[in-house]
Amino acid sequence: MSAAPPFSRGFGLSSRNLRGAGSLRLAMRRAATTPSLYLFGALCVAIMAVMLFPIVMSLMASLKTSVEASASPPHYFPSEISFENYARVFHYQAGLPTYLINSFSVASLTIALCLVLAVPAGYGLACFPIPAKEAVFLILLLSLMAPYQALLTPLHRLFTTLGLANTYLGLAIIHTVLQLPFSVYLMRNSFEAVPKELAEAAVMDGAGSFQTLWRIFLPAALPSLVTLVLFAFIASWNEFIAALIFMNRESGFTVPVMLVGVRQGHFGAVDWGAVQAGVMISIAPCLLIYLLLQKYYVSGFLNGAVK
Amino acid sequence: MIAMRRGAMGLLYAAPALAFVAFFVLYPMLDLFRMSLTNASLLGGSEFIGVKNYVKAAGDATFWHSLAFTCEYTLLITPILIGAGFLLALVAVQPSRLAKLTRAVVFMPVVIGLGSSSLLWVWLFDEQVGLINKLLLDLGLIGQPMVWFADATLGLWAVILSIVWKVVGYGMILMIAGVQSIGVDIFEAAMLDGASYWQRVARITLPLSVRTIALATLVSAIGSMLAFDQFYIMTAGGPKSQTFTSVYWIYQNSFIYFKQGYGATLSILLMAIIFLASSAQLLLMRRGART
Numbered sequence: 001m002s003a004a005p006p007f008s009r010g011f012g013l014s015s016r017n018l019r020g021a022g023s024l025r026l027a028m029r030r031a032a033t034t035p036s037l038y039l040f041g042a043l044c045v046a047i048m049a050v051m052l053f054p055i056v057m058s059l060m061a062s063l064k065t066s067v068e069a070s071a072s073p074p075h076y077f078p079s080e081i082s083f084e085n086y087a088r089v090f091h092y093q094a095g096l097p098t099y100l101i102n103s104f105s106v107a108s109l110t111i112a113l114c115l116v117l118a119v120p121a122g123y124g125l126a127c128f129p130i131p132a133k134e135a136v137f138l139i140l141l142l143s144l145m146a147p148y149q150a151l152l153t154p155l156h157r158l159f160t161t162l163g164l165a166n167t168y169l170g171l172a173i174i175h176t177v178l179q180l181p182f183s184v185y186l187m188r189n190s191f192e193a194v195p196k197e198l199a200e201a202a203v204m205d206g207a208g209s210f211q212t213l214w215r216i217f218l219p220a221a222l223p224s225l226v227t228l229v230l231f232a233f234i235a236s237w238n239e240f241i242a243a244l245i246f247m248n249r250e251s252g253f254t255v256p257v258m259l260v261g262v263r264q265g266h267f268g269a270v271d272w273g274a275v276q277a278g279v280m281i282s283i284a285p286c287l288l289i290y291l292l293l294q295k296y297y298v299s300g301f302l303n304g305a306v307k
Numbered sequence: 308m309i310a311m312r313r314g315a316m317g318l319l320y321a322a323p324a325l326a327f328v329a330f331f332v333l334y335p336m337l338d339l340f341r342m343s344l345t346n347a348s349l350l351g352g353s354e355f356i357g358v359k360n361y362v363k364a365a366g367d368a369t370f371w372h373s374l375a376f377t378c379e380y381t382l383l384i385t386p387i388l389i390g391a392g393f394l395l396a397l398v399a400v401q402p403s404r405l406a407k408l409t410r411a412v413v414f415m416p417v418v419i420g421l422g423s424s425s426l427l428w429v430w431l432f433d434e435q436v437g438l439i440n441k442l443l444l445d446l447g448l449i450g451q452p453m454v455w456f457a458d459a460t461l462g463l464w465a466v467i468l469s470i471v472w473k474v475v476g477y478g479m480i481l482m483i484a485g486v487q488s489i490g491v492d493i494f495e496a497a498m499l500d501g502a503s504y505w506q507r508v509a510r511i512t513l514p515l516s517v518r519t520i521a522l523a524t525l526v527s528a529i530g531s532m533l534a535f536d537q538f539y540i541m542t543a544g545g546p547k548s549q550t551f552t553s554v555y556w557i558y559q560n561s562f563i564y565f566k567q568g569y570g571a572t573l574s575i576l577l578m579a580i581i582f583l584a585s586s587a588q589l590l591l592m593r594r595g596a597r598t
Contacts, residue, residue: 040398040401040403040405040406041405043398044398044405044406044408044409045405047395047398047409047412047413048408048409048412048413051412051413051415051416051472052412054424054427054428054431054472055415055416055427057431057438058427058430061430069436070436071436072435072436073440073441073444073452074436074437074438074441076438076441113327116323117323117324117327118324120320120321120323120324121320121321121323121324121325123320124316124317124318124319124320124321125317125321127317128313128314128316128317128318128320129310129313129314129317130314130317130318130321131314131318136318136321136325139325139328139333140321140324140325140328142328142332142333142336143328143332145582146332146336146578147529147533147578147581149533149535149554149557149574150339150554150557150574150575150577150578151332151335151336151339151574152557152558152561152574153339153342153557153561153567153570153571153574154334154335154336154338154339154342154571155331155335156349156561156562156567157338157342157347157567158331158334158335158338173331174331176327176331177331177332180324180327180328184324209316209320234418237420238419238420238421238423239420240420240421240422240535240536240539241535241536241539241554241558244539245558245562256420256422256423257422259422259423259426260422260426260540263426263429263540270433272430272433272436275426275430276427276430278426279423279426279427282420282422282423283419283420283423283424286418286419286420287415287418287419289418290415290418294411297418298414298480301417301477301480302480302481302484
């Protein structure tokens, strides 16, 4: 095990650990016997089978014809591939594009708000001698102490007064409340990790503090920015209870709220094929991000939780 | 002088975020207290009624039942999540390709929305078209299809299974990171002394992962105390209001019955309970770390 395997890099391991794992592996290889290796392999395959079963079955159900998807008792696999479930979700009420646009709009605004608020705040906390700095930091983490689920009642009153109910901006503000502590924490940490000499050199060249942020700190913290954007997107895309409460007009539903509507169906008959097609559509962006940008995603998780 | 100017500059950078928190977190928190002392309604109108909501909450059987149910859910699911997360971490931390693939697959449901995964699982558990019944029948474990959501206990276990599937990867990843931060030389010394695999797990891995385990326990316990999506979608609080969680009962009062003042009171009570429980756990953790 000379080089770090690509996957473990994603978990933010230090090279010391990898080297350690290597020597442990050698020791294990000496100790391991062939039957126990097969047993280990079988265990891994069994775990993966259990974890993949729901998603694969949902995908299969979404590809059945609508009659077959509602058949009782059910079959595991479709007898013929059909996209009629996807077609029905596409034409549900205001049409899938409307709901996708709603979800994407709220997520984009959430990302923008998190960036605009957390980047300067992280910069201020990391690079300036703010008086009572830790108190300022704690205030920014305040929503960790008051779960947003408990604040929905007064927020609803506030938003009704401000005309923010049933708007993209309103829901994005709530998703930002949810995501801001992590974002500020992340930016502060990654700005603090930027070598001070770099910043001092820029100041020597006569750069103002904003120019220093723009030219030195932001490029250096690019991986953290990617993590911030990913987390804001996924949190906003998946969030359910605030979307349910604040977007209560049919045409304003986000994708998860729309899916609950699809399930309620017409006259009590649930269109399970359409629901599973909708589930597939709603999880696709998350899975895509996970598969492509795993490194940023998992390191963000460890950053936010371990320290 | 320069330091002061730089300090002020730093505050200026933090100002937008501070203003945002003041407006959308701090003010709602204060307003929550104020509203809890009123009979505010979603339909309009609000009068000061003192502590009447609190008195009402004390005698609200559904509130107490929902709180007990939320605690029951938390007490059942947390040990499962932590135990399964730890065991999966032991498998997935192995330096083989297959183990790394397993790690990636187990973590995958964490990125999926709770709403979507609940809609997936409520279908899997459906008594007519669901594949869980089909699977159990095919394996010969049950004689006829089970009706999962007609019974509060069965429904609770169905929800627990779905959530374990969805979030077990989170604890696993934390614990993999914890295990990997243990020096390899400790394991090697133990191996030279002839310690078996399970002896090493019990004597080295487990005691040195206590901090990680405590953190994972705290995070998942708070998350479970705030459960809503999975019960809203899978059990809808039924049968007979038996599976309402605390957040669900708050939602029901504030937004379905329009009783915002009472919903605010219930929110405060829930916040206080979570705050007390997590402080107690932090204290225990600290005491555990000292001994």
